[in-house]
Amino acid sequence: MKKKAILLIIILTSLSLTGIILTQVYWVNTALQLKEEQFDNSVRLAIKSVVNQLLQNKNEPDFQQKINMLSCRKSRLDVFDYIEPQMLDSLMANELKCMKINSSYYYAIYNKINNRFAIGPDAPCEEELIKSPYQFSVSSIYRPGDYTLSVFFPDKTTILIKMVSTWLIFSVLFLMILIFSFIYVIMKILQQKKLSELKNDFINNMTHEFKTPITTASLAAEMIQRDEVLSNPSRIKKYAGIILDENSRLQNQIEQVLQVATLEQEGPKFKMKKTNAHHLLESVIESFELRIKENNAHLSVDLKAVDPMVMADKFHLLNVFYNLLDNALKYSPNGPVIEISTWNQSDQLVIRFKDNGIGISHEHQKDIFKNLFRVPTGNIHEVHGFGLGLYYVKTVVEQHDGRIDLKSEPGKGAAFDIYLHTND
Numbered sequence: 001m002k003k004k005a006i007l008l009i010i011i012l013t014s015l016s017l018t019g020i021i022l023t024q025v026y027w028v029n030t031a032l033q034l035k036e037e038q039f040d041n042s043v044r045l046a047i048k049s050v051v052n053q054l055l056q057n058k059n060e061p062d063f064q065q066k067i068n069m070l071s072c073r074k075s076r077l078d079v080f081d082y083i084e085p086q087m088l089d090s091l092m093a094n095e096l097k098c099m100k101i102n103s104s105y106y107y108a109i110y111n112k113i114n115n116r117f118a119i120g121p122d123a124p125c126e127e128e129l130i131k132s133p134y135q136f137s138v139s140s141i142y143r144p145g146d147y148t149l150s151v152f153f154p155d156k157t158t159i160l161i162k163m164v165s166t167w168l169i170f171s172v173l174f175l176m177i178l179i180f181s182f183i184y185v186i187m188k189i190l191q192q193k194k195l196s197e198l199k200n201d202f203i204n205n206m207t208h209e210f211k212t213p214i215t216t217a218s219l220a221a222e223m224i225q226r227d228e229v230l231s232n233p234s235r236i237k238k239y240a241g242i243i244l245d246e247n248s249r250l251q252n253q254i255e256q257v258l259q260v261a262t263l264e265q266e267g268p269k270f271k272m273k274k275t276n277a278h279h280l281l282e283s284v285i286e287s288f289e290l291r292i293k294e295n296n297a298h299l300s301v302d303l304k305a306v307d308p309m310v311m312a313d314k315f316h317l318l319n320v321f322y323n324l325l326d327n328a329l330k331y332s333p334n335g336p337v338i339e340i341s342t343w344n345q346s347d348q349l350v351i352r353f354k355d356n357g358i359g360i361s362h363e364h365q366k367d368i369f370k371n372l373f374r375v376p377t378g379n380i381h382e383v384h385g386f387g388l389g390l391y392y393v394k395t396v397v398e399q400h401d402g403r404i405d406l407k408s409e410p411g412k413g414a415a416f417d418i419y420l421h422t423n424d
Helices: 003-058 061-073 085-098 126-131 156-163 165-224 233-265 277-287 289-294 314-330 389-399
Strands: 106-111 116-119 134-137 147-152 273-276 298-303 309-312 337-345 348-354 403-408 414-421
Touching: 003 061, 003 085, 003 134, 003 147, 003 156, 003 165, 085 106, 106 126, 126 147, 156 165, 165 233, 273 277, 273 314, 277 289, 277 298, 277 309, 277 314, 277 337, 277 348, 309 314, 309 414, 314 337, 314 348, 314 389, 314 414, 389 403, 389 414
Parallel strands: 298 337
Antiparallel strands: 106 116, 106 147, 134 147, 273 309, 337 348, 348 414, 403 414
């Protein structure tokens, strides 16, 4: 998929997701507003009912008689003479309960002219009561003065959220699923794009690497067919050797691809046996003698581990050592200096492959063990390979319950340390 197409998909999907989120926010806000209106109406109906019942009580003969008796004893009656605090408290509780409002609340009767509180509140919330939207005049019950019954709900926001909590939870849940899915899909698209690029590079490299030995072997075969060569046994032997070498090179490349393919498709099938890692290292070093001479490389070997015995699959561990030594030679173009050393650390055997090659930058070290990854060098054919070797190495080491560490700086070479558990 082209970069522009991916960018367009991301932009369009982001806009759609943003639109969905904004729509959900709008509906949540609308739902809260509707619930707030419903709550306000319920409160107003409840308080209006309270005021009406107080008014009815005022008109009762017994209450009128009580007021007349108080008038004889007091020069001036106050609002709490007409509205008994206990009755008001009982009426408030009953009416709000009838409206299914079970939240905590505070109420008071105060004079709006001078903000003097005549009844209540039970808590220091005078300012909130004065600013409360739930204000009801009691002038029909008591005059003079502009007395008002005010109610304040400290948990109003919590009440409203609880009213839409189920719908809100599902909205948030589905939005989170949608956002997660969007991020996941975008990441997968980018991963697939990167994987596609890696596979294209792999195919290009593989085509080149397979073509080179085939071409060389074909040229050597053509030379053998010439009359002047057929009459010269030494030249026949020379060209036959070239064909054999190129065939061996091609076989090794195919084997490397098949090894990784087997690990990925069928899973590792290791035959663990008690193995002397030093013997495997010596075998690999011996097989590289000619290449070391051809590359004018200096190889120092320091196998000082007292206990080199590990439980391992000889075939796969041998390939691990082969790959690391092969990389050390390939990526050390000018006078390779390679060190292979071992030592024991606690209950582990440490095997180090160190070179003085081109090194690996820190930004690429995290990807160096990934399948098909090759460090960019400007020319993909400068160094032979498919980007499979180190992936294979790490997979095999981990299947041996071990680990591999890398220490490297550009231009200063690289050191690969393998940690394997020794036999007790």
